[in-house]
Amino acid sequence: MSLLSVAGVTKRFGGVTANRDISFEVQPGELIGIIGPNGSGKSTLFEIISGFYHPDAGEVRLDGGRLTGLSPDRVCRLGVARTFQKLRPFAGLTVVDNVMVGALTRTHDVRHARARARELLERVGLSEKAEAHARTLSTGQRKRLELARALATEPRILLLDEVTGGVDQRTIPGLVQLVRDLHRDGLTLLVIEHNMRVITAVAQRIVALYLGEKIADGTPDVVTRDRRVVDAYLGQVYTQ
Amino acid sequence: MHAIPQLLASTILLGGIYALIAVGLTLIFGVMRIVNFAHGEFLMLGMYLAFWSFTLLGLDPYVTLVLGLPLIFGGGWLSYRLVMRPVIHASHNVQVFTTVGLSIALQALALVLWSADSQFVRTSYYAVVVRFAGIALNLAQIAAFVVAVLFTASLFAFMRWSYTGKVMRATAQDRHAAALMGIDTGRVFALTWAVGITCVGAAGVMLAPIYPVYPSVGLQFVLIAYVAVVLGGLGDMAGALIASLVVAAVEVTSSYAIGTAWKEVLYLLLFIAILTIRPAGLFGQRGAEVIGT
Amino acid sequence: MRDPRPALAFFAVAALAPLVVRDAFLLDGLILILMWGASAAAWNVAGGYAGQLSLGHSAFFGLGAYSAALLGTRWGISPWIGLIVGAVLATAFGFILGFLSNRLRGPYFGLATIAFSQVLLLVASRWRGFTSGSEGIPVPFRPGFWTLGIADKRVWVYLVLVLAVLLYLVEVYLERSRRGYQLAAVREDEDAALSLGVAARRLKVAAIAVSAALTAACGTLWAQYVGFVDPYYVFSVDLSVRFCLAAILGGIGTPLGPFLGAAVITMLETSLRARFGGIGAGLIGIYLIIYGVVLILTMRFAPQGLLPWVGQRLRWRPGLGPTS
Numbered sequence: 001m002s003l004l005s006v007a008g009v010t011k012r013f014g015g016v017t018a019n020r021d022i023s024f025e026v027q028p029g030e031l032i033g034i035i036g037p038n039g040s041g042k043s044t045l046f047e048i049i050s051g052f053y054h055p056d057a058g059e060v061r062l063d064g065g066r067l068t069g070l071s072p073d074r075v076c077r078l079g080v081a082r083t084f085q086k087l088r089p090f091a092g093l094t095v096v097d098n099v100m101v102g103a104l105t106r107t108h109d110v111r112h113a114r115a116r117a118r119e120l121l122e123r124v125g126l127s128e129k130a131e132a133h134a135r136t137l138s139t140g141q142r143k144r145l146e147l148a149r150a151l152a153t154e155p156r157i158l159l160l161d162e163v164t165g166g167v168d169q170r171t172i173p174g175l176v177q178l179v180r181d182l183h184r185d186g187l188t189l190l191v192i193e194h195n196m197r198v199i200t201a202v203a204q205r206i207v208a209l210y211l212g213e214k215i216a217d218g219t220p221d222v223v224t225r226d227r228r229v230v231d232a233y234l235g236q237v238y239t240q
Numbered sequence: 241m242h243a244i245p246q247l248l249a250s251t252i253l254l255g256g257i258y259a260l261i262a263v264g265l266t267l268i269f270g271v272m273r274i275v276n277f278a279h280g281e282f283l284m285l286g287m288y289l290a291f292w293s294f295t296l297l298g299l300d301p302y303v304t305l306v307l308g309l310p311l312i313f314g315g316g317w318l319s320y321r322l323v324m325r326p327v328i329h330a331s332h333n334v335q336v337f338t339t340v341g342l343s344i345a346l347q348a349l350a351l352v353l354w355s356a357d358s359q360f361v362r363t364s365y366y367a368v369v370v371r372f373a374g375i376a377l378n379l380a381q382i383a384a385f386v387v388a389v390l391f392t393a394s395l396f397a398f399m400r401w402s403y404t405g406k407v408m409r410a411t412a413q414d415r416h417a418a419a420l421m422g423i424d425t426g427r428v429f430a431l432t433w434a435v436g437i438t439c440v441g442a443a444g445v446m447l448a449p450i451y452p453v454y455p456s457v458g459l460q461f462v463l464i465a466y467v468a469v470v471l472g473g474l475g476d477m478a479g480a481l482i483a484s485l486v487v488a489a490v491e492v493t494s495s496y497a498i499g500t501a502w503k504e505v506l507y508l509l510l511f512i513a514i515l516t517i518r519p520a521g522l523f524g525q526r527g528a529e530v531i532g533t
Numbered sequence: 534m535r536d537p538r539p540a541l542a543f544f545a546v547a548a549l550a551p552l553v554v555r556d557a558f559l560l561d562g563l564i565l566i567l568m569w570g571a572s573a574a575a576w577n578v579a580g581g582y583a584g585q586l587s588l589g590h591s592a593f594f595g596l597g598a599y600s601a602a603l604l605g606t607r608w609g610i611s612p613w614i615g616l617i618v619g620a621v622l623a624t625a626f627g628f629i630l631g632f633l634s635n636r637l638r639g640p641y642f643g644l645a646t647i648a649f650s651q652v653l654l655l656v657a658s659r660w661r662g663f664t665s666g667s668e669g670i671p672v673p674f675r676p677g678f679w680t681l682g683i684a685d686k687r688v689w690v691y692l693v694l695v696l697a698v699l700l701y702l703v704e705v706y707l708e709r710s711r712r713g714y715q716l717a718a719v720r721e722d723e724d725a726a727l728s729l730g731v732a733a734r735r736l737k738v739a740a741i742a743v744s745a746a747l748t749a750a751c752g753t754l755w756a757q758y759v760g761f762v763d764p765y766y767v768f769s770v771d772l773s774v775r776f777c778l779a780a781i782l783g784g785i786g787t788p789l790g791p792f793l794g795a796a797v798i799t800m801l802e803t804s805l806r807a808r809f810g811g812i813g814a815g816l817i818g819i820y821l822i823i824y825g826v827v828l829i830l831t832m833r834f835a836p837q838g839l840l841p842w843v844g845q846r847l848r849w850r851p852g853l854g855p856t857s
Binding site: 275344346347465 | 633820
């Protein structure tokens with residue numbers, strides 16, 4: 001059975017149909033890229049999967065169990081974590097406190113949570129900044145924090161929303177390697193990305209959205225050559 | 241059955257006055273995104289202004305209104321410069337508590353200057369009642385209504401057709417974009433605040449002949465105004481106008497039906513009910529109550 | 534971590550004072566400081582720690598005061614029972630307010646809380662049959678611990694001290710515990726907290742309900758101490774603002790802040806009263822003007838409160854995290 005199953009998801013906002021009849025399956029251990037021009041409904045899809053929006057039609061299932069209609073915190077506790085495109089650190093808290101909030105969803109023991117938080121900060125390379133206030137971090141560091149925080153909730157599937165967006169070129173390889181490592185360690189990932197180099201390098205499968213509809217679903221090779229994807233988004237066939 | 245024309249007339253008169261208070265409040269929120277907890281105190285100060293000039297100078301409130309308008313406007317501008325401008329970019333909470341502080345200070349000022357006793361502005365005509373078509377209306381109320389309508393209409397016209405009005409509406413929609421377009425948002429805010437205060441101060445001057453004047457009179461009116469503002473949708477001036485009539489209708493009919501003692505409870509419960517069921521108001525967008533937009 | 538020494542010093546001074554001080558006036562001041570401090574700390578549970586800035590907490594205070602007073606005058610029931618009844622009632626109303634807090638953000642919530650407290654004021658002041666209407670209720674003084682009829686101010690100091698310390702500990706718990714971290718996350722960014730599995734809505738409601746119950750307890754004790762319940766005071770917006778003012782001045786979101794803020798306010802009030810004694814309304818006006826101005830200035834220059842401001846000057850970290 002698929003880990004995550006998205007079936008017929010449709011969402012309208014007033015006159016705009018942000019998602020129209022979107023369906024795809026995610027198997028355990030897969031890393032799937034979600035691509036498409038701005039306004040194609042990628043973030044809306046994430047909002048629906050993570051429980052912040054309820055779809056007008058269709059459903060999302062995790063391991064067969066229904067996710068649609070549940071509150072976002074319930075969805076997280078069931079094993080779906082996410083990062084936000086517009087970063088949302090808890091600015092007034094320290095870096096380690098930030099991650100602890102995530103860890104405390106899985107453990108009730110504060111000391112245990114702190115230890116776990118420190119481990120994760122080590123993993124993403126933010127150990128030095130543990131006691132700093134989150135608002136003092138640079139964009140690249142905030143991305144790592146957001147990642148560590150989400151990981152602290154011990155998710156079965158992680159939704160990453162444009163993890164390389166707004167980050168300078170030098171930091172990207174580090175972030176990409178981090179994502180690769182997480183995947184290699186068994187985490188299932190859904191990744192929204194605009195950077196084609198990044199996504200074709202890490203994704204096993206790509207789902208392309210355009211104007212709220214799924215227009216392609218396949219391996220990077222296939223999708224980047226797909227006529228509709230090229231017309232709608234790439235502009236020309238993408239080659240390495 | 242013949243109570244209906246009377247109720248209707250009373251509703252319109254009262255609604256007109258509430259509209260003047262509510263419109264200023266919603267303007268300030270619409271452009272500046274500030275919920276002004278001190279709005280009632282400016283009403284109160286307007287009432288005391290009328291009282292002072294009546295007892296000390298023998299001036300009729302309507303004369304005071306004309307002569308005092310620049311004073312009220314100036315007071316509004318000054319309160320913006322001194323109190324609000326430093327926190328205009330701060331968080332909502334900081335702004336809220338700043339206006340709360342202003343409210344406390346102004347009420348206390350009134351207490352010190354005039355004591356807690358109720359004061360009355362007994363003009364020569366305050367008891368005159370006009371009768372027609374089976375309806376009896378207080379002359380002072382009619383006059384207040386007429387002035388309120390004039391003010392509100394002018395404000396609408398100003399916002400709709402003048403350049404400055406357009407600038408204010410632009411700032412209301414997106415202050416950052418407005419600033420990028422070269423609009424001096426600081427001035428817009430100062431003007432908006434001053435205009436809002438002027439409306440409510442003027443309303444105060446005109447209410448002086450009708451209601452007793454005491455330092456905390458502002459609270460009662462501002463709660464009503466807030467019911468109207470929320471019902472009409474925060475920031476929506478036309479909505480505030482219509483909602484004022486609705487609120488006045490509720491007040492007038494419940495006064496008639498269940499007596500004055502409990503009518504306040506009724507519209508406070510109405511307020512809480514609106515906030516619970518449809519906080520965006522009758523005309524607002526759902527979700528608009530989550531401020532930040 | 535945080536430094537408990539200032540709190541220890543504060544409570545130690547309070548505990549030792551009755552042994553040294555005989556002056557009833559000074560003891561009265563101390564009792565009021567502890568009482569207002571406790572009330573402000575109770576407010577802080579909802580306002581500082583859960584980020585729900587209520588301007589209507591006098592509703593709960595009044596419920597506590599009235600419960601004890603009514604049960605005592607009408608049926609001769611002990612104020613301790615009255616305290617529990619008041620707390621239970623306040624909790625119920627707290628759940629309502631909590632529900633509202635999930636529907637409304639920021640200033641809208643503040644408005645609703647004001648409306649709430651005013652409804653209770655109107656009901657209490659108009660319901661002559663039950664609450665003696667606008668005249669208020671004199672609280673009967675029946676000597677004895679069970680009836681909270683205590684004449685010795687020194688005993689009152691210890692009684693209120695227990696309440697104050699209890700509230701302080703509740704706040705400290707909110708800082709160090711799992712719930713505390715989650716609440717901090719909720720007040721920083723509710724959606725982000727939700728995405729991490731924090732049951733934000735339930736937490737807020739719980740915080741407000743707890744805050745309500747504790748505020749009611751303060752109201753009960755206050756009514757017994759002062760001996761009279763006046764609806765226009767006990768449900769007033771002024772009183773609600775007093776709770777927030779104390780917490781904000783002293784440092785919103787810090788455990789000792791509300792007590793320090795209450796100390797400043799109470800000392801100011803009592804010294805002005807002593808200085809100008811008997812000039813009535815004019816006097817009330819003056820210290821209220823000062824409150825208003827102090828609030829405005831604090832919001833301008835030290836929005837996290839005076840205590841954190843001082844702490845920053847001395848290079849201390851007084852709290853888990855500011856709320857502004």
